[in-house]
Amino acid sequence: MSEDTESQVSEEPREDEDDAYALNPKAVAAILYAVDISDRDQLVELMEPLHAADIADLLEQINAFDRMRLIKLYGQEFDGEILTELDESIREEVINLLNPEVLADAVRELDSDDVVDLLEDLEEDRQTAILEVLEDSDRVAVQQSLTYPEYSAGRLMQREVVMAPEHWNVGEAIDYLRNTEDLPEQFYHIVLVDPRLRPVGNVPLGTLMSSRREVMLKSIVSDTFHVIPVTRYEGEVAYAFNQYHLISAPVVDENERLVGVITIDDAMAVLDEEHEEDILRLAGVGEESSLSDSVLETTKQRFPWLAVNLVTAVLASLVIAQFEEAIATVVALAVLMPIVASMGGNAGTQSLTVAVRALATKDLTGSNVWRVIRREVMVGLINGLAFAVVMGLVGLVWFGSPALGYVIAAAMVINLVIAGLAGTVIPVLLEKVGVDPALASGAFVTTVTDVVGFFAFLGLAVLVLL
Amino acid sequence: MSEDTESQVSEEPREDEDDAYALNPKAVAAILYAVDISDRDQLVELMEPLHAADIADLLEQINAFDRMRLIKLYGQEFDGEILTELDESIREEVINLLNPEVLADAVRELDSDDVVDLLEDLEEDRQTAILEVLEDSDRVAVQQSLTYPEYSAGRLMQREVVMAPEHWNVGEAIDYLRNTEDLPEQFYHIVLVDPRLRPVGNVPLGTLMSSRREVMLKSIVSDTFHVIPVTRYEGEVAYAFNQYHLISAPVVDENERLVGVITIDDAMAVLDEEHEEDILRLAGVGEESSLSDSVLETTKQRFPWLAVNLVTAVLASLVIAQFEEAIATVVALAVLMPIVASMGGNAGTQSLTVAVRALATKDLTGSNVWRVIRREVMVGLINGLAFAVVMGLVGLVWFGSPALGYVIAAAMVINLVIAGLAGTVIPVLLEKVGVDPALASGAFVTTVTDVVGFFAFLGLAVLVLL
Incomplete structure (x- = not known):
């Protein structure tokens, strides 16, 4: 066994050799060339395979003039998700470049927590303009979230929660899920609630699927169940996810009533930001700093x-x-x-x-x-x-x-x-x-x-x- | 809106005030007192509400002498999960303190990826001793994982994967899940594979539950789908999860055949370690350093x-x-x-x-x-x-x-x-x-x-x- 370990040292994957996920400089050059010659079809074709997060990185890496020309040429292809992925330092600049209809379409595609994330750093008149394009129900949800303190669990959570009364059995839950039209795009647990809407447990979907119909939901709840107060600092939320290996956690208001749910992908993003801030603070660099700052x-x-x-x-x-x-x-x-x-x-x-x-x-x-x-x-x-x-x-x-x-x-x-x-x-x-x-x-x-x-x-x- | 924002500044949750998750010094003192007077019942009662991760933190914070006495007194209550949560610097010390039967029980409870994580830093004779207590199938899985390079996706992945042929529809998948006995404890997607076992898409369980039985699985795959080569460096894997908001990703061998799956909680742990290493390296501190080092x-x-x-x-x-x-x-x-x-x-x-x-x-x-x-x-x-x-x-x-x-x-x-x-x-x-x-x-x-x-x-x- 120890010999095996020895011989593997040389095979150990190297951080610097494995640039699988970096933006390819040739692709960037080709995109900028398409912008130079104003070839819209070429640009759309080159951007098509890129994930929104990579497009956001691209926009951060090029200079302000190229950014402006690219966004103008890309036009209505511009996707809402790119906005949420963009660094705050240039997000407002990009929003100002978008044609109002493109912006409205882009924003309407987003989940309420992403809209909140987008709005919180904008000027008041921009906020109002974006709120106006939302559907009524979305606007109310966004405005409600904005009443929670910045950097709190309330700003981080999704408001769409899949819940079930604690006295249901597996069959009832499955039937409910299969008959509900507007389930959230991504959810991994059903939150069990008592009659006062207080969360009492999480049932993982996998366990639900593999249990017999007459099994009580209460008996198949996940071992790891943490309830998060809506005002809790987001850094503490990320800590709890990492420490207790949570996948999703219900968020409650001051009366312990369920108001939303936080999922691990959002917690991971917060953990990443917190670390970044710590590193930059330790070096005496403004924590809001970004490569695209002037x-x-x-x-x-x-x-x-x-x-x-x-x-x-x-x-x-x-x-x-x-x-x-x-x-x-x-x-x-x-x-x-x-x-x-x-x-x-x-x-x-x-x-x-x-x-x-x-x-x-x-x-x-x-x-x-x-x-x-x-x-x-x-x-x-x-x-x-x-x-x-x-x-x-x-x-x-x-x-x-x-x-x-x-x-x-x-x-x-x-x-x-x-x-x-x-x-x-x-x-x-x-x-x-x-x-x-x-x-x-x-x-x-x-x-x-x-x-x-x-x-x-x-x-x-x-x-x-x- | 801007007035709202103003007034919230004072309500902003403070990192340092919100010590919701730190180990309570009083609880630690009570536990050490129980150890001092060798009161086993008291110790077990005090430890009972603690999560394995918190018990591991506790063991890291107390000195070596108290640690030894606590573990001896705690005896067979010692849980396998505590071992996986322990910092590597004292893990071997703790393993040496455990009575062989307690250790065997503790290890048998663990998933194969956790056993791998446990084994990779141990001396050869310790490794052999632990491998011997595993069931045959688990032992083979662990030994197989250990053949992949250290810090690679192969070491990080779970080998238990829930998969379905790409030509199935929702009804077939649901029936399959409901009739399978030994599904993994936690899974969030079904991996679609082609006839050569190559992954072609991920179906989120939530989407599966809310789709009609005759819908083809192929038509409800998740937008974000990333396949990870088994030798990829774990830091790159964590980057991909964070960049593309993945929840789980299939892992493939050199023939692009599905061999395992990595879930976001493991990727989050890697991201956390990578950051920690970067911070410590920047300060010229050995990256393996830990507070419990001598x-x-x-x-x-x-x-x-x-x-x-x-x-x-x-x-x-x-x-x-x-x-x-x-x-x-x-x-x-x-x-x-x-x-x-x-x-x-x-x-x-x-x-x-x-x-x-x-x-x-x-x-x-x-x-x-x-x-x-x-x-x-x-x-x-x-x-x-x-x-x-x-x-x-x-x-x-x-x-x-x-x-x-x-x-x-x-x-x-x-x-x-x-x-x-x-x-x-x-x-x-x-x-x-x-x-x-x-x-x-x-x-x-x-x-x-x-x-x-x-x-x-x-x-x-x-x-x-x-």
Whole structure:
């Protein structure tokens, strides 16, 4: 068995070689050529095999001028689903390009939850215009959803639910399903409800199909059943789906009455967005950023974090300034000091990333926070000692001064220990006071490791060398 | 409508307030108390309401000693599902703690894909021991799956597939389902196959239920149908599910014959792991890291990246060493130089994070790479000019030297432009040569911004000030 495993290492599929799903650059070039020569038939033929999600990606990747020409030429072929797949950053631009009738057709094709997703980021007059083209029943459903808070389960759910009274048996449920005209396009469970419309269980369609007619629905409900309050934050909803392997979950109002259902595909999209936001926040990039943003938008998103970094960098410089005399006397200090700060910054980033992730996945809690802090400090100590030896030798060999070697070694240990401590404590405290640790930890931790790094190294140098 | 939106901002659910799904620290304390006093009944009663995923989280959060005592006390209540939910880092430890009969019972409860997931990380003798307790048919299925490469669709798929010939109608399919004894626990589609067992479409169960008996299955297949080769990398599979909103997808061998099916819940778990890996790689943390890793394991995971960082830091110091004379003459240079390097490092990290994400989501392609590079350089230029003004003034006010102000301003612009360029070009090139850009970009980009930052600032200082 272990030999098998060995030999498979070379066969292991590679992420980068397997570009099965990327848009083919040749296809993109052909499409843009069709736009260039205004050949509508050619364009429609080239776009036909593409999924709406891929068309949306294509529109995001080309420039604004090509986008405009493509949409004008594509005309009434434009599908509502493309709109829901489009990144918010260019969705409004595309909507403004669509001819009102094409837009109306596109919107009427969509499910109510997709219309809500489309509307929530638009200007008021655009919202009104789109609401007007909807059928009355759809409009009411959409308006109702918009009364729930943004990023809540209420905005995410479908309002069309297939439900059955808890006292029904399999036969009654099957007959009901087979005689109902307007079932939702996709559903995987029947929600059992009590007489007050409170959900009490989920019957998977597969189980329903394979059970005898006289079996009570109550006896074949799914093991995993979670009810979601309509105001719950969508990130928590995605967490529950992932943690408990839910496929669909009923959504209830404040009276615990069934008002909708969330399915795993929507939860997966939210999970994806949440991760994306965390990665971008950790790097100090505006979480709403997108590749199709303009230079100006991007500059504005990046500026605040760089400004925060400038403040922390100036703080560190103020520390250095206290030691101008020492640096003028031993210039080697200026050469070596960035190493201590840089190592501390990197070790701190390692610790804080682990802590931020563990907080997000609820793996870091009151039960283990002290053990994790102790671990990070110990890791800082051991790695600090290892790099202290290396840098002590570098200091000795490079500048021929054992004392300088001791100083940089000691500063390295101090800064890596502090990095482990700050990298864990700061995100935990930020979470406690209600600040997103992904967003703010980086600036605080780097300030600590810069200031401590420069102060420990230069301070020890003054004590030992001068 | 816009007023409505305004008033909802305050109601917006907060991530940090909504800890609906975290393990309750009081419950954890009560469980550990039951373990302390060896009260088995109490322990079983407290664990009973917990989902297997939550029990796994609990086991990960407590220390190794408590874990051992809890598992011994919990005894035969231990459920196979807990094993599949456990983090790989402690799974083997837990398996070793289980009494062989409990382990055998636990494993026999599991689906074949879960057994595969369990086995693939175990030592050979453990694997053999577990394979022996399985029923013959299950053992063959598991061994077959293990012949597919690690991280491939073949390892991820369930082997139990509900299929129907493409020429059947709805009535035939329903009768077949209702007369089949051993349908899988969870299935949502029937896969239509041609006479050579090649999948040709997916019929959603909901659509099947609501169609008349004489309707051909072929005419009610789902719009979204994707066939996945058995060797495809699991990350690509997760991408396809997320991009095309798949719920389940048939898996085929090299002859395009149906061999299994992947469902969205497994794809969601993979998506979650892939993101986790990307975040940890970007921060230079071993991707296999887990909160329950020991100090020594953690130290080993963190060491390599810190070692790489030490090399880049020493490279930067070598640049500084070229300017020792200048620094000895104008000590202000030592005070200000880390600011230029630090701003470059941060701007570079912003650009590289956006590029790495866009590569992972296939949003950055040959079609738009030049436009993105141009944008990042322009953003670097504008932000560089803004911070040049600020730092020029700081230099002037702090040190009373207009020349020093010009120098730091110019170095800032140069370094932020280079940061935008390196932050985009480096990940793109790494991806091209088959190196994971999430893993390696950081070291390269920081080296560039450190070296360029120190060289530009100190070099200009020598030209202008001395």
